[in-house]
Amino acid sequence: MVLAMNNKILLSHGSGGRLSHQLIEEVLIPAFSNPILNKLDDSAIFDFSGHLAFTTDSYVVSPVFFPGGDIGKLAVCGTVNDLAMSGAIPLYLSTSFVIEEGLLMSDLKKIVASIQKAAEEAGVLVITGDVKVVNRGGADKIFINTAGVGRIAAPVNISSSNAKPGDKVILSGTLGDHGMAVMTQREGLSLSSSLKSDCAPLNQLVAEMLAASTNIHCLRDPTRGGLATTLNELAQKSKVSIRIEEDRIPIGNEVRAACELLGFDPLYVANEGKLVAIVPPEDADSILAKMQQNRYGANAAIIGEVQKEHPGRVVLKTSLGASRIVDMPLGELLPRIC
Amino acid sequence: MVLAMNNKILLSHGSGGRLSHQLIEEVLIPAFSNPILNKLDDSAIFDFSGHLAFTTDSYVVSPVFFPGGDIGKLAVCGTVNDLAMSGAIPLYLSTSFVIEEGLLMSDLKKIVASIQKAAEEAGVLVITGDVKVVNRGGADKIFINTAGVGRIAAPVNISSSNAKPGDKVILSGTLGDHGMAVMTQREGLSLSSSLKSDCAPLNQLVAEMLAASTNIHCLRDPTRGGLATTLNELAQKSKVSIRIEEDRIPIGNEVRAACELLGFDPLYVANEGKLVAIVPPEDADSILAKMQQNRYGANAAIIGEVQKEHPGRVVLKTSLGASRIVDMPLGELLPRIC
Numbered sequence: 001m002v003l004a005m006n007n008k009i010l011l012s013h014g015s016g017g018r019l020s021h022q023l024i025e026e027v028l029i030p031a032f033s034n035p036i037l038n039k040l041d042d043s044a045i046f047d048f049s050g051h052l053a054f055t056t057d058s059y060v061v062s063p064v065f066f067p068g069g070d071i072g073k074l075a076v077c078g079t080v081n082d083l084a085m086s087g088a089i090p091l092y093l094s095t096s097f098v099i100e101e102g103l104l105m106s107d108l109k110k111i112v113a114s115i116q117k118a119a120e121e122a123g124v125l126v127i128t129g130d131v132k133v134v135n136r137g138g139a140d141k142i143f144i145n146t147a148g149v150g151r152i153a154a155p156v157n158i159s160s161s162n163a164k165p166g167d168k169v170i171l172s173g174t175l176g177d178h179g180m181a182v183m184t185q186r187e188g189l190s191l192s193s194s195l196k197s198d199c200a201p202l203n204q205l206v207a208e209m210l211a212a213s214t215n216i217h218c219l220r221d222p223t224r225g226g227l228a229t230t231l232n233e234l235a236q237k238s239k240v241s242i243r244i245e246e247d248r249i250p251i252g253n254e255v256r257a258a259c260e261l262l263g264f265d266p267l268y269v270a271n272e273g274k275l276v277a278i279v280p281p282e283d284a285d286s287i288l289a290k291m292q293q294n295r296y297g298a299n300a301a302i303i304g305e306v307q308k309e310h311p312g313r314v315v316l317k318t319s320l321g322a323s324r325i326v327d328m329p330l331g332e333l334l335p336r337i338c
Numbered sequence: 339m340v341l342a343m344n345n346k347i348l349l350s351h352g353s354g355g356r357l358s359h360q361l362i363e364e365v366l367i368p369a370f371s372n373p374i375l376n377k378l379d380d381s382a383i384f385d386f387s388g389h390l391a392f393t394t395d396s397y398v399v400s401p402v403f404f405p406g407g408d409i410g411k412l413a414v415c416g417t418v419n420d421l422a423m424s425g426a427i428p429l430y431l432s433t434s435f436v437i438e439e440g441l442l443m444s445d446l447k448k449i450v451a452s453i454q455k456a457a458e459e460a461g462v463l464v465i466t467g468d469v470k471v472v473n474r475g476g477a478d479k480i481f482i483n484t485a486g487v488g489r490i491a492a493p494v495n496i497s498s499s500n501a502k503p504g505d506k507v508i509l510s511g512t513l514g515d516h517g518m519a520v521m522t523q524r525e526g527l528s529l530s531s532s533l534k535s536d537c538a539p540l541n542q543l544v545a546e547m548l549a550a551s552t553n554i555h556c557l558r559d560p561t562r563g564g565l566a567t568t569l570n571e572l573a574q575k576s577k578v579s580i581r582i583e584e585d586r587i588p589i590g591n592e593v594r595a596a597c598e599l600l601g602f603d604p605l606y607v608a609n610e611g612k613l614v615a616i617v618p619p620e621d622a623d624s625i626l627a628k629m630q631q632n633r634y635g636a637n638a639a640i641i642g643e644v645q646k647e648h649p650g651r652v653v654l655k656t657s658l659g660a661s662r663i664v665d666m667p668l669g670e671l672l673p674r675i676c
Contacts, residue, residue, distance in 0.1 A: 010670070016562030017667035021571075040575075041497055042558065043391035043424035045490060052390075053381035056432035056485055057468045060476070086381035094394035096483050098436070130395045132481075134674055138398070140476040145434050147394055147485030152383065159379055220380065224354030233359075237378075329355035332348070336472060 009103040014133030023131060027109060031116045032126040036092070044127035046092065051152035053088035055079060058145040062336040064107070066185045068177070068197030069272075072114035074338060075144040077201045077272055078223065080122040084203040085219045085275065087158040087210065088150030090122055096130040096145040103141055111142065122201035124148070154214045162217040163238035165308040168284035170277040172205065172291055173198070173299040175227055176255040179269035179334055184258060195254045200273030205294045209277065212290040218278035221271070223338055225329055228267040230276055231314045232328040238278075239311040244304030244326075246318045267316070268329055270337045278306060347441040352471030361469060365447060369454045370464040374430070382465035384430065389490035391426035393417060396483040400674040402445070404523045406515070406535030407610075410452035412676060413482040415539045415610055416561065418460040422541040423557045423613065425496045425548065426488030428460055434468040434483040441479055449480065460539035462486070492552045500555040501576035503646040506622035508615040510543065510629060511536070511637040513565055514593040517607035517672055522596060533592045538611030543632045547615065550628040556616035559609070561676055563667055566605040568614055569652045570666040576616075577649040582642030582664075584656045605654070606667055608675045616644060 012019040029038065036044045059075045069077075076093065083090040095115060099108070119126055177198035184195055202221065209216060218238070222230040227249075235242045251266050259266045273296060279287050284302055291297030314326040350357040367376065374382045397413040407415075414431065421428040433453060437446070457464055515536035522533055540559065547554060556576070560568040565587075573580045589604050597604050611634060617625050622640055629635030652664040 011673045012668070012670040014562075014673070015667065015670040016567050017669065017671075019668070020563075021666070039497065039499075041424055042420040043393040043426060043486075043488070045389055045391050045424060045426075047388070048390045049387040050385070051383055052386045052487075053383050054430065054432065054485075054487060055381040055466050056434045056483065058434040058436050058470050058481075058483055060436055060470045060472050062476075082380040086379060086383060088381060088383075092392065094392065094485050096394045096396040096485075098396050098398055098481055128393050132396050132398045132674075132676075133670075134398050134478065137475070138400075138478040138674070139481070140472065143396075143436055143470075143477070143481065145394065145396055145483035145485075147392075147432050147434075147483075148381075149390075149392060149487070150381070159377065161377075224352075224358075229354050328359070329353065330350070330357070331355065332350040332353040332471075333355075335349045335352070336470075336476070 007105050009099050009101060009105060009108060009133055011101050011133050014131055027112055031112045034125045036127040053083050053086045053150045053152055055082040056147040058143060059338060060143050060336050061182060061338055062140060063186055064141050066182045066197055067195060068181055069199035070111055070114050071142060071144055072111035073118045074199050074272060075146045076115055076118035076122060077199050078338060079146040079148040080124060080201045080203055081221045083148050083150035084206040085221055087154060087156035088152045090124045090148055090150040090203050092127045092149050093124050094128045094147045095126050098132050098134060098139050098143040100139045100141050101133055101136045118201060122203055154210050156214050158216055158219050160218055160234050160237040163234050163240050163278045163306045164217060165240055165306050166281055167217055167278045167306040168281050168302050169242060169244060169304040170279060170288055171301055171303045172275045172297045174250045174252045175271060176251060176259060176266035176269035178272040179337055180255045180258045182337055183334055195258060198271055198273035200296050202275055202296055205296045208290050208294055209287050212286045213283040215283050216277055216279050220276050222274060222276055223270050223272060226268040226270055228326045229328055235314050236312045241307045241310045241313040242304060243307055243315045246316055248301050248303045250299045250301055267326060268333055270334060345443050347437050347439060347443060347446060347471055349439050349471050352469055365450055369450045372463045374465040391421050391424045391488045391490055393420040394485035396481060397676060398481050398674050399520060399676055400478060401524055402479050404520045404535055405533060406519055407537035408449055408452050409480060409482055410449035411456045412537050412610060413484045414453055414456035414460060415537050416676060417484040417486040418462060418539045418541050419559045421486050421488035422544040423559055425492060425494035426490045428462045428486055428488040428541050430465045430487050431462050432466045432485045433464050436477050436481040437471045438477045438479050439471055439474045456539060460541055492548050494552050496554055496557050498556055498572050498575040501572055501578050501616045501644045502555060503578055503644050504619055505555055505616045505644040506619050506640050507580060507582060507642040508617060508626055509639055509641045510613045510635045512588045512590045513609060514589060514597060514604035514607035516610040517675055518593045518596045520675055521672055533596060536609055536611035538634050540613055540634055543634045546628050546632055547625050550624045551621040553621050554615055554617050558614050560612060560614055561608050561610060564606040564608055566664045567666055573652050574650045579645045579648045579651040580642060581645055581653045584654055586639055586641045588637045588639055605664060606671050608672060
């Protein structure tokens with residue numbers, strides 16, 4: 001029996017029966033096709049030897065489509081970046097969909113195409129997955145979980161607890177692009193036509209940084225909670241303080257304007273294509289120079305340094321020369337930003 | 339600053355800020371604590387060498403608590419079983435939560451405790467994870483994704499496409515327990531106090547089966563869509579037919595009664611602690627004997643065999659001696675059963 005493809009996702013697409021198989025065979029396999037995935041057994045199997053990095057994130061961003069990306073691109077880049085931040089070369093992803101009954105099949109296909117495009121750019125394969133469908137109102141359109149595995153090839157020792165006094169803090173580019181793009185899209189604001197998510201896979205950038213020096217102490221992508229949260233985590237785990245200078249932090253004009261208008265501090269706004277590196281001072285310039293040659297590091301800058309006093313504290317030296325403590329946020333600034 | 343623990347999940351618990359950290363440090367880490375997880379870096383890192391199995395599933399079962407288990411136990415057993423069905427020894431899991439704002443903290447703690455208990459029984463560690471919180475109405479209480487990795491140690495060649503004519507079909511125990519337990523709980527029926535999900539980790543059972551013979555052709559857990567769907571998949575992928583005998587299929591009395599009352603066919607009802615093995619006839623008895631010694635295989639039985647004619651077809655010989663084709667289900671029988 002041949003079934004016509006429905007134009008909306010039905011509960012039966014998650015049943016494990018015929019419509020599930022049709023969805024897998026007509027939408028997912030053609031997009032992701034590779035020899036490991038195509039076996040469609042309960043697990044994907046591959047050979048591996050060495051240090052393996054393993055990570056996962058669920059993505060619940062709203063709206064699903066936003067300037068500069070969508071939930072599919074985000075689900076690949078977020079997990080690829082988590083692997084890259086451990087110094088790993090991302091290899092394989094799983095994708096698991098929780099879909100609300102009624103999602104347009106055309107929207108699912110766009111998201112799946114976007115996953116595949118981002119996976120190709122990052123050089124990873126989707127090798128296993130799952131689809132669940134919940135009743136209308138049981139979820140909001142679509143949630144995607146990706147888990148990822150990667151190989152730590154270089155002899156690195158990258159960890160949030162490795163920042164040392166004297167180290168330099170490098171930021172790979174402008175702050176706040178993802179958060180403000182999603183926020184203005186969600187609210188139906190068109191503050192600026194050029195506000196666009198920075199959502200991008202950073203694994204190639206990290207590979208080039210490690211080619212310049214394997215002596216990188218910390219690597220983190222400042223996603224939820226923004227740069228402020230990430231630096232607070234690094235300061236706490238490394239038992240150091242971090243001092244950054246407002247004038248050195250790259251922020252786009254549109255993001256700055258949107259933040260001022262809506263009352264957000266760009267230090268706390270989510271990024272999806274940026275990283276913070278904490279590196280020994282003697283390696284900072286060579287790493288920075290390498291970063292600036294990569295499209296995702298073109299605006300990289302040294303924004304501050306690690307100090308010994310007041311462990312756990314992050315301090316901002318403002319443009320006016322004052323110093324203020326940058327706290328970890330207590331509440332939720334931008335729910336469902338990733 | 340010390341924050342009191344809220345008695346409900348708030349959006350801020352998913353913000354990446356202070357409440358997120360508190361949730362991770364006070365609820366998740368104490369439950370799952372192990373040296374790999376406790377580093378809390380963007381990826382978990384471990385050494386591995388050999389054939390690696392990788393799988394994922396998202397769990398959306400409703401209700402979250404049901405007789406014999408809850409979504410946490412299910413999320414561990416389901417993924418452990420997917421690894422085991424590839425002949426892998428499960429090693430590590432990731433857990434990723436999508437939580438609806440307002441979930442009781444006490445319910446989350448029960449689920450987390452249940453995850454840890456099931457992980458201990460299965461001998462796996464939770465080494466990485468994620469928490470997202472969505473606004474009230476954006477999801478239904480809690481969804482959990484687990485991804486898992488395992489090691490294929492024995493020289494096995496287990497695949498859905500490996501069934502050969504003449505092979506025996508072994509079922510590890512009674513059918514339909516999970517589906518009917520969740521179904522009756524959901525509908526508020528109390529048909530029988532002894533209807534209980536069979537949700538269980540099957541990796542030890544599989545290890546014992548492989549100790550009896552590594553020559554197992556197919557292994558599958560008949561979850562969504564039940565035994566009928568699993569056998570149809572095996573018949574299609576192996577290009578064989580499968581003939582099973584109704585009289586040999588173990589079904590509990592309560593499940594049989596509930597199915598008759600509610601109009602379900604137990605062949606299509608979900609199981610979460612059962613497996614189907616397709617094995618060469620000469621190994622069937624020794625594998626079966628080994629299975630019957632394990633608590634999760636006590637009711638194991640040979641229920642049929644693989645044939646050459648009519649590839650892709652599954653046929654049931656009924657108690658009355660008639661034969662009927664067992665199709666893959668078209669629609670959704672029991673939404674959100676796992």
